[in-house]
Amino acid sequence: MQNQLDVSVDCVLFGFDGEGLKVLLIEQGLDESGSLSKDQVQTALPGDLVYLDESLDASAERVLKELTSLDGIYLKQFHTFGDPQRVKGLKDQDWLRSFRANPERRVITVAYYSLVKMEDYQPQPSSFAGKAIWVDVNEIPDLAFDHNDIAEKALTVLREELDSKHIGFELLPEKFTLSQLQLLYEIILDKKLDKRNFRKNIKKMDQVIPLDEKQQGVFHKPAQLFRFDKENPED
Amino acid sequence: MQNQLDVSVDCVLFGFDGEGLKVLLIEQGLDESGSLSKDQVQTALPGDLVYLDESLDASAERVLKELTSLDGIYLKQFHTFGDPQRVKGLKDQDWLRSFRANPERRVITVAYYSLVKMEDYQPQPSSFAGKAIWVDVNEIPDLAFDHNDIAEKALTVLREELDSKHIGFELLPEKFTLSQLQLLYEIILDKKLDKRNFRKNIKKMDQVIPLDEKQQGVFHKPAQLFRFDKENPED
DNA sequence: GAATAAAGTGTAAATTGCACACTAAGTAGT
């Protein structure tokens, strides 16, 4: 009595570059020859099959680490996608065959999202067969499988969890100004926030610690820098 | 390139009997002889392997329907459990063998929770090999696999989603009083609520509709009855 | 008709959320 599906993890990796919210995607060619003709490029979320002796969380961490060589960053399981046709029924089965799944088999995927400081991001070229690219969340192209659905849901969940979990900081550099933080919130939530009210709220959180340091290299009033203290439990 | 895991769904089915919040569990004997010696009984959440051509949601609905023969009731995926040892590494592998999974294989499970009116619950004896029993959430015995973790997480998620999704009503009989509803909320949230404030909040929701009918057979002032209108979108 | 048991109802105070505009501090250019 078995059903024998393949199980993968996919990771929606968010980054922020000061302009827009980005997602990391993998661009992958059809063949291994290295010759990428434009219309044979497939774009997908980073993901991999789960190893037989590895937990789901460990698997997602591994995918993340292969991309960024970073440990201990925010990573959250948010949904499992298991439509029978999500992989099998695709048009371009040739591409599939060369990618990672046997097109005769069904793959369900456990999706995680993750927030990384782009300053820490060090692409590891050899880890995925394709090239890693950052794409603005508003400009995500057609992705493989149901990865557009996965990315969309990740963004929805990020928005829902942003306030309650105070995770926005994870996307900023080590030291940041409150204006940078506010801009990030505005971009994620896709709405303007009032400066004074925003600052009032932030200053209630004692995970946000002012530094004895000011912003440098700007031609206007330099801003106070802050850092985020992960260890300090909020409530 | 395959990993070949088994995938199941497990369902945490909540019910309310006016006293406490209950969970439906399946009691299962070691052998098929029908002779259940007490210490060979295993208790577990209802669940099953996902069929090869069936979506995860459909699979959870099927499990639910096998138990209750009910359709269209609230059912929500809340987490996927995939520790490599969650099934394989158990002590009592003999029992496992007879249950539903090959102990040599790894099973990951997508967990759903669901809310059912106990008045609607009609156990379908033949659908699961074992006997279905309602157990108070505070008195859940040792369950198979990691089912205690699953049940605990389901309860956490139910608490979190109770307010935002207005799903408490799903647990009450067709016609209910506000006191019954308040008691249910108090039990789920495990705290006392203020009667007047509670009623103010409920009366804001236009999904809760007063009936031209009063409670009968009580030795005190009879209460107004209400029903819940699922169709009316809240916001 | 008296006792009992739960239903049902309003108000005031405290808290939180929201809108709103000016001063401060630095840089760049003259």
Next chain:
DNA sequence: ACTACTTAGTGTGCAATTTACACTTTATTC
């Protein structure tokens, strides 16, 4: 050194929401 520019930083009043709190009503039972 002064002016223009640009973003940082700060407080208050009003509205809305949340919280705390106690008595009257309506039925049943004896």
